[in-house]
Amino acid sequence: MREKLAESEAGAKAARLAHEQAAILAWSRDDEGRMVSCNAAYARAVEAADENAAVDQSAELFDPGLRREAAAALARRASGSAAPARWSGRAPNFRGRGGAHPVRIGRRRL
Numbered sequence: 001m002r003e004k005l006a007e008s009e010a011g012a013k014a015a016r017l018a019h020e021q022a023a024i025l026a027w028s029r030d031d032e033g034r035m036v037s038c039n040a041a042y043a044r045a046v047e048a049a050d051e052n053a054a055v056d057q058s059a060e061l062f063d064p065g066l067r068r069e070a071a072a073a074l075a076r077r078a079s080g081s082a083a084p085a086r087w088s089g090r091a092p093n094f095r096g097r098g099g100a101h102p103v104r105i106g107r108r109r110l
Contacts, residue, residue, distance in 0.1 A: 020051075025061070034058070 020039050027038035038054050046061060048054035060067070 022039055023041060025039070025042045025045055027042050028036055030036050035055050035058055038051050040051060042061075043049070043051045043054040043059075046054055046059035048057060048059050053059075
């Protein structure tokens with residue numbers, strides 16, 4: 001039993017370390033949706049002094065209204081009540097409308 005507990009604690013410690021050192025934004029929330037941790041990359045993205053400040057300020061990357069809309073859309077999709085996206089199967093014909101093209105002058109930048 002103690003061995004399993006030690007393995008579990010070691011796994012949790014490794015996950016926390018990977019979370020803290022990740023070069024990508026990482027954060028976690030509790031069951032109520034409150035941020036409980038984030039890494040340095042997230043703190044920099046929200047312009048917080050450090051990880052603790054980002055959590056204490058509940059600094060969000062996205063507007064809370066957008067987050068609620070996205071959560072509601074995901075819930076509708078999961079319940080099957082959202083209409084599936086439809087695609088005609090044809091790409092838009094930009095050139096067919098008076099020579100209009102998304103990149104007219106200059107060069108394409110990715």
